Amino acid sequence: MVIRSTITALATAIALSTALPANAESDLTPVTVGHLVALDMAPLFVGVESGCFEQQGLAVDTRFFANPGDNNAALAGGSLDFNINPFTLPFFAASSGVPIRVVAAAGGWGVMEVIAQSGLDLNSMEDLKKHVDSGGKKLKIAVLQGDTLELIMITELQRVGLSADDVEFIYFDDLLAMVQAFRSGVDILSHIKPYTSEMIEKGTATRLTDNATAWAERAPNTVVSVLQSTLDEKPEVVEALLKGMICAADIINTDVDKAMSLLQGGNYYRVPDAVLKTAFNSAPSPISFSPDVESIQYVVDEMSKLGYIDGKIAATDIFRTGMIESLEQ
Secondary structure: OHHHHHHHHHHHHOOOOOOOOOOOOOOOEEEEEEEOOOHHHHHHHHHHHHOHHHHOOEEEEEEEOOOHHHHHHHHHHOOOOEEEEEOOHHHHHHHOOOOEEEEEEOOOOOOEEEEEEHHHOOOOHHHHHHHHHOOOOOOEEEEEOOOHHHHHHHHHHHHOOOOHHHOEEEEEOOHHHHHHHHHOOOOEEEEEOOHHHHHHHHOOEEEEEEHHHHOOOOOOOEEEEEEHHHHHHOHHHHHHHHHHHHHHHHHHHHOHHHHHHHHHOOOOOOOOHHHHHHHHHOOOOOOOOOOOHHHHHHHHHHHHHOOOOOOOOOHHHHEOOHHHHHHOO
16 A cells, blocks of 8 residues: 555654755755645745745755655655645654654645546536436546545545545556546546646536635645754754745746746746646635644544544644744734
């Protein structure tokens, strides 16, 4: 199982620590940030391309992971200083003894979307309920196991009076493979902007729901995490990273065309500009970084019911959002 192997890797890596050495060739402090590819990681990418992090004294090295579990293990093992991962993943790390702390949301709301093949003529979760009640074929849903992308489906199925038994979950451990599976015919996809946005814009998919609807407007998709040792020993570096992300968010919020031009420098998303702009503009509110922790606790409780975690670790045990809340005042 993906989750079990991830926890094993995290437990093995726990003894290692994170170092943030000074850069001998400049006044910039080098830091490494592990990430996936989702719209809410745009502040990280824009921060790199715009110089926002350099203004805060950081030389940020971004490292892509296709699998959130690998991203988690890399942070636990000390090869990363920060990571940006779905907010469920820190709970797996904490459950295996990793002293992980979440310091902020990654940036962006309503990023997770559930989409259906346009030929199914489904435009809401209520339509899915009608399909099931009418005796329609059992639909296959692509999700990432133990991830926010599975939990949003659990929440929304329950909201309309359905359960996981009414559909068939197809589990993946690679975000890009999930997109390909949907393009190849999987009925429903729980995924992220701008990839969901692209398929909706092309007319091959319809939107059923998003995480802002399922949980709360400021329910995050991904979060910024560090080890406790980094928070204790290098709080100024944590603060500098968050300030750089706030700087980048301001660019996106006030001049989305400039932000998209900056993103082209790294070829981060590989979707048409019109799609990316639609994805940004469809957010329920401007980019910010203080998450709704109460909504996160709701999802954590659901994870416990599913047997993914033991329920002993609460959101308040690992979320340390005081710094970002102070910076955003």
